[in-house]
Amino acid sequence: MKTLSRVYMWVVFALLYAPILVLVIFSFNRGGSLSSYTGFSFRWYGELFRDSVALQSLKNSLVLAISSSALATLIGTFAALGLDRMRNRYLKGAVNSVTNIPMMNPDIVTGVSMMLLFVAVGGILGLSDVLGRWTMLIAHTTFSLPYVILSVLPKFRQFDASLREAAMDLGCTPARAFFKVELPHLLPGVISGFIMGFTLSLDDFVISHFVSSPDFQTLPLYIYNQTAHNVKYSMYALCTLIIVTILALLLLVNFAGGIGDRTKRRKEATK
């Protein structure tokens, strides 16, 4: 039984990671072939860094991911604050569900509806090329928002309200009490919300496909456009780099969450 479960585990792992592994291995292939590995080389990485369009879209992707997730974190944290302070239980539940809908909504629906909205608003304002950098920022901020709320709201719930009262008792205005006492407690949730938004923005293709324009390409859009012709082997190198980045961020998220949990556990142990 034990060996069987071990085998099963490895099969699952293989299914999950074999494609990625193949990609990573072939990104270091000297020759330009998918079927034969002719030796280790950084050839495609070199080629990638000479491809100015690819580098520009990488830059676009990073700038967009950082700015949209920062914006989503700011808005989401205050949205969670508002949700937490809501007195009416039914209204609270309703607002909570409404903010969660974008998470369930298929990306293609979100993408199409956003494009329609942007074009319509652009028409009203008399702008011809409304799609581009700014619509991308709005769209990415919007779809990251519920994930930020989702990771910050539980931190609000865990917060001991008497700490806030203690801060005010010692002379803090309500706003000051929030920044001095409540925010430090929320920080792990805020950080993991930010990182989640960042990774979501970085790898979004479907929504971006609808709300962007050719003069503002992100990395996923660029790669997709490449596949329409012949796949450049430098794309393997690019994908490998992205995987490594995402992996690093995920480890960071788990680490940040882990710190919060550990201090909580230690507190409970001393009770």
Add this chain to the structure above:
Amino acid sequence: MDNTLIKLRSIEKSFDGEQVLCGIDLDIHDKEFVTLLGPSGCGKTTTLRIIGGFESADTGDVYFDGERINELPAHKRQVNTVFQRYALFPHLNVYDNVAFGLRVQKIGEEEIQKRVREMLEMTGLRGFESRRPSTLSGGQQQRVAIARALINRPRVLLLDEPLGALDLKLRKDMQNELKRIQRETGITFIYVTHDQEEALSMSDTVVVMANGRIQQIGTPTDIYNEPVNAFVADFIGESNIIDGVMPEDNKARFAGHTFACVDGGFAKNEAVDIVIRPEDVDVVPVEKGMLSGTVSGVTFKGDYYEIIVDVKGFKWMIETSDFVAPDEKIGLYIEPDAIHVMKKSEYSGKFGDYSTFSDEMDHLSDPDAEVGEDEEEAILS
């Protein structure tokens, strides 16, 4: 000289339609140690929170040093609080927790260092500066909470059941400590507790509360010796409360006997409640007693025996240092000044009869037994 610092006038407060305070009038004097005492749900914590500025009264006024402060927010009041579960800031160490109030006021670091050191000295926390609250014991956390609240040099310190989470031995130590701190600093303490012993041993003034109303305000000895009604008599220590009448001043008739007493001022033959503390009844041979009864239970309490005596169906609790055997017939002798006469109140007949007392264990061990309302209260209290 009027040294009233805090004045509450007809304070009312309800939560979700349930009235928790029904007209609280209270004067608190400067440098006084006042205790709000009562069972849970009596409104004592709400009263404290209204003084601290964490709740606002529905109607009524709060005055501080002659000024009405109903609308003054918590952070502007010259009042600091020691919270029930300390509410120490978990992300700050002991030093920064204590320094918090001073940093908010933007006081220079040098002055802060001096005052924090002073506070830690007074509360016996030297050497703990860099520890996190989560690594401290309950008693140490308590001291940090007190130091943090006192460093702002408030006019009034509010304490919300501060010793509730500590074990008995530590509690006694902290009681003395708090009393010492209050004397040293000369700060007015308003202390909330449900522990009558704590209230009696620490306070200058005890305010007994029940059901959102103040029952009695007085010194600990007043409250113990001259309770105004059956609730106060029962809540403050053990007491036998018996129905009686006053045929005339200095005479009380109860349990089928007329006793000499020292109370008066009642209407002729007015029905009253008679309170007799268990330690004020002397056990004597049957022929010398004013009353006689049969011992139905004996409990050894260390320095005394607690016995239950059945006198014509009413069970008395008596504390005596002489051993008496169960089922023995004994006489009871009561001095005139041991008899305290109270006017009838809404609490008459609810407290002070120990008939259910000896059956408590049976009720607790038998899950099917129906516990009546009165009995339930007796078990809870």
